[in-house]
Amino acid sequence: DQQVKQNSPSLSVQEGRISILNCDYTNSMFDYFLWYKKYPAEGPTFLISISSIKDKNEDGRFTVFLNKSAKHLSLHIVPSQPGDSAVYFCAATGTDKLIFGTGTRLQVFP
């Protein structure tokens, strides 16, 4: 039972353009959502989060949008840079458990 889903396994974006990564969840008890970035053979690093009482949170080039009615969140990266190339995971929690999605591999090309 995959409660957090990232339906796009990969995304390729040109440098300077916008990257949009999507995430869907099924558990209506989730009330806090996070995005992580992961390089191979390393632990994930936290990027940005959003509480269910908000619908948008922005931090520099990263913006997370939350649509509770659709149980959908997205991460926007503007402008995309080659250093953003990595695997991005969304995660959700409503208790002490932190549940991750399957990840989206982002490649930013020149």
Next chain:
Amino acid sequence: SQTIHQWPATLVQPVGSPLSLECTVEGTSNPNLYWYRQAAGRGLQLLFYSVGIGQISSEVPQNLSASRPQDRQFILSSKKLLLSDSGFYLCAWSVGRHTEAFFGQGTRLTVV
């Protein structure tokens, strides 16, 4: 500042051998602790989490177990490894709900 230590970085073990992976956190008290596994080409699967000493919640039935003998120590164990136990194991901590979790560098386990 808080740090998390996870070792070893890589491990090659034969099928049927035991396993012990250790994770320790410094600079915080009573953290939530997590063990995740990333199998090849897959996402991060939550294996165990703990909200306090001796309190372990298992998410996936399997031949792995976890223990928390001290507040900031989390151990992942197996009595007999299977080939399917191969993967990248990650330990993480957080200070509670609605906060981010911080990850260790991971252990690459290959069962041969």
